[in-house]
Amino acid sequence: MKRTIYLILSVLLPLLATGQRKVKQPAGIDRDPLAKIKAEAVAAVDARKDQAQQINDMLFSFSELGFQEQETFTYLTTLLEKEGFTIQKNISGMPTAWIATWGSGKPVIAIGSDVDCIPKASQKPGVAYKDPIVDGAPGHGEGHNSGQALNIVAALAVKQLMERDKIPGTLMLWPGVAEELVGAKAFYIRDGYFKNVDACIFTHVGDNLTTSYGDAGNNGLVSVKFNFEGSAAHAAGAPWRGKSALDAVELMNIGWNYRREHLELTQRSHYVISDGGDQPNVVPSKAAVWYYFRERSYPKIKKLFEAGIKTAEGAALMTDTKFTYEILGSAWPGHFNKPIAEAMYNNIRKVGLPTWSPEDQLLARATQKELQARKTGGLAMKLDSIGLPAGTAPTMIMGGQTFVPLTGGSDDIADISWSLPTIVLRYPSNIPDLPGHHWSNAISMATPIAHKGIVAGAKAEAMTLLDLLLKPEIIKEAWAYYTNEQTKEQKYTPLISPKEFPAVYLNQKIMADFKPKLKPYYYDPTRYKTYLEQLGIKYPTLRDDQRADLEKIKDNKEPTGK
Numbered sequence: 376m377k378r379t380i381y382l383i384l385s386v387l388l389p390l391l392a393t394g395q396r397k398v399k400q401p402a403g404i405d406r407d408p409l410a411k412i413k414a415e416a417v418a419a420v421d422a423r424k425d426q427a428q429q430i431n432d433m434l435f436s437f438s439e440l441g442f443q444e445q446e447t448f449t450y451l452t453t454l455l456e457k458e459g460f461t462i463q464k465n466i467s468g469m470p471t472a473w474i475a476t477w478g479s480g481k482p483v484i485a486i487g488s489d490v491d492c493i494p495k496a497s498q499k500p501g502v503a504y505k506d507p508i509v510d511g512a513p514g515h516g517e518g519h520n521s522g523q524a525l526n527i528v529a530a531l532a533v534k535q536l537m538e539r540d541k542i543p544g545t546l547m548l549w550p551g552v553a554e555e556l557v558g559a560k561a562f563y564i565r566d567g568y569f570k571n572v573d574a575c576i577f578t579h580v581g582d583n584l585t586t587s588y589g590d591a592g593n594n595g596l597v598s599v600k601f602n603f604e605g606s607a608a609h610a611a612g613a614p615w616r617g618k619s620a621l622d623a624v625e626l627m628n629i630g631w632n633y634r635r636e637h638l639e640l641t642q643r644s645h646y647v648i649s650d651g652g653d654q655p656n657v658v659p660s661k662a663a664v665w666y667y668f669r670e671r672s673y674p675k676i677k678k679l680f681e682a683g684i685k686t687a688e689g690a691a692l693m694t695d696t697k698f699t700y701e702i703l704g705s706a707w708p709g710h711f712n713k714p715i716a717e718a719m720y721n722n723i724r725k726v727g728l729p730t731w732s733p734e735d736q737l738l739a740r741a742t743q744k745e746l747q748a749r750k751t752g753g754l755a756m757k758l759d760s761i762g763l764p765a766g767t768a769p770t771m772i773m774g775g776q777t778f779v780p781l782t783g784g785s786d787d788i789a790d791i792s793w794s795l796p797t798i799v800l801r802y803p804s805n806i807p808d809l810p811g812h813h814w815s816n817a818i819s820m821a822t823p824i825a826h827k828g829i830v831a832g833a834k835a836e837a838m839t840l841l842d843l844l845l846k847p848e849i850i851k852e853a854w855a856y857y858t859n860e861q862t863k864e865q866k867y868t869p870l871i872s873p874k875e876f877p878a879v880y881l882n883q884k885i886m887a888d889f890k891p892k893l894k895p896y897y898y899d900p901t902r903y904k905t906y907l908e909q910l911g912i913k914y915p916t917l918r919d920d921q922r923a924d925l926e927k928i929k930d931n932k933e934p935t936g937k
C-alpha cells in the first residue's frame with residue numbers, strides 16, 4: 376500500500392511542480408512565443424466574458440435605428456474612455472459616429488462593427504415565437520448589438536498584453552453607424568478617417584465562425600430618394616387645377632416594375648413611398664419615393680441608377696410635375712483581403728465553434744420550425760470552411776450569361792475594403808436560416824447563443840490582432856494583394872460626391888416616438904446579471920405546441936447542424 380502511494384506520488388509530483396499551464400497548452404507552445412501570447416489573449420477574453428455579455432445586452436435593449444444611435448454612442452464612448460482610449464466624436468458630421476484610438480505608432484489596425492437596428496423588429500430574447508418587448512418598436516432583428524461587444528473585449532484583451540510587453544501599434548475602434556441605410560462608411564473614407572490605417576478587421580453577426588476573401592459575391596447599391604413636386608388643389612372641387620406628385624411617384628414605380636423584367640438577374644431594386652401626400656381631399660403637391668438600386672459592380676450600379684433617373688423623368692413628364700433626387704447612402708460590392716483572411720481562418724480553426732447547451736439548441740430548433748426554415752437542425756455544429764471568391768465558385772450558364780451563386784444584400788464595409796486591406800469576421804451568435812431583417816433574428820441576440828458566439832469571435836479576433844502586430848510580413852502581404860490583385864484593374868470610385876452629406880435626419884421621428892417606450896426596458900447590469908433575468912424570461916420559452924412538435928421529430932433522423 377505504502378509502495379503504491381509512493382509510486383503515485385512519484386508520478387504526480389513532478390507534474391504538479393512543473394505547473395498546470397503546461398498541461399493545458401498544446402505541445403511546443405513554449406518554443407513559439409506567438410502561440411504563447413495568443414493563448415494568453417484567449418484566456419484574457421475568457422476573463423472578460425461577463426463584460427462581453429453586458430455590452431451585448433445593453434445595446435440590444437437600446438434598440439436604436441440608423442443615425443439615431445445616441446444611447447449606444449454615449450455608452451460605448453464612455454466605456455472606452457474609461458479604458459484609456461482617446462475618443463474623436465461626430466465623425467463625418469454624424470452625431471452618433473466616433474473613433475476610439477489607443478496605443479502609438481504602426482501598425483494602425485481599425486476594428487469595426489455595425490450598431491443600428493431594424494424597424495418594427497422588437498422581440499423578447501429567448502422566446503421562440505413573436506413576442507415584442509414594445510409593439511411596433513425597432514429591435515435588433517439583425518444582431519448589430521453584438522459586434523461591438525466582440526471587438527471591445529478582443530481589443531481590451533490585446534491591449535493589456537501590448538501594455539505588458541510594450542508592443543507598438545495603434546488600435547482604432549469605430550462603429551458602423553446606419554448600416555441598414557448604408558449611410559456612413561463611404562463618408563468615413565471620403566473624409567479621410569482611414570487614411571493612415573494599415574488593416575481593418577470588421578465583425579458581423581452570422582451563424583458560423585468564418586471569414587472570406589476575394590469578391591464576396593454580394594451587391595453594391597445606391598440609395599436614392601426621388602422628390603416630386605406638383606401643385607395642390609381641392610381634390611373634388613377643382614382637381615383639374617392640381618398636379619399630383621403622388622401620381623408621379625406611382626407612375627415611376629409602375630414604370631420601374633415593367634422595366635424590371637428586362638434587367639439582369641443580378642440586380643435587386645426596391646422602394647418605399649416615404650411621402651405619399653397628406654390627406655385625400657388635397658391633391659398632393661409633394662410626394663417622394665425612396666429606392667435602393669443594387670447590382671454586382673460599380674458600372675452596373677451606375678447604369679441601374681441612370682435607368683431610375685430616366686423613369687423618374689418619364690413620370691414627371693406624364694404628370695406635369697418636377698423632380699429632384701438625393702443620394703442617401705451607397706455601398707460597393709465587397710472584396711476582402713486574402714492574407715489577413717487566411718491568418719484569421721487559422722485562428723478560427725484553433726478556436727472552433729462554441730459548445731451549445733440543450734437549451735440553446737431547443738430555442739434554435741423551435742425558432743427554425745416557427746419560421747418554416749429549410750434548416751431545422753438547430754445551431755451550427757461544424758465549422759464552415761473559409762469563404763472563397765465568388766468568381767471561383769461553381770457557375771451556371773443561362774441565356775448566354777454566366778452566373779455564380781450570389782447574395783443580394785450589401786454592406787458599406789465594402790467601401791473600406793476597396794480602400795485598404797479589410798476582412799469580415801462572422802461569428803455564430805444567430806440561428807441559421809432565418810429570414811433576416813426580421814423580429815426572429817433578434818430571438819437569440821441577448822441569450823447564451825449570442826454570448827458564446829461573441830466570445831468565440833473575440834478569441835479569433837484577438838489572436839489575429841496579435842498576428843498583425845507581431846508579424847509585419849502579414850500586413851506587407853496584405854498590401855501586396857490589395858495593390859497587385861484586388862485593385863490592379865478595378866479602382867475605387869465612390870458612389871457619393873463631395874456634395875453629399877450623411878442623411879442624419881433619417882429615423883429621427885420614429886426614434887423620438889419609441890424612445891420613451893423603450894427606456895423602461897433598458898438593461899440595468901447593476902441589478903441583473905443578464906437581460907434575460909431582467910425581463911424575467913425563462914430560457915428558452917416555447918409554446919406547448921412548439922415543444923410537442925419538437926418531441927415528435929426527436930426520434931426521426933433530421934439533419935443536424937448547418
Ligand SMILES: [Zn+2]
Pocket residue numbers: 489517519554579786
Ligand atoms: Zn448587418
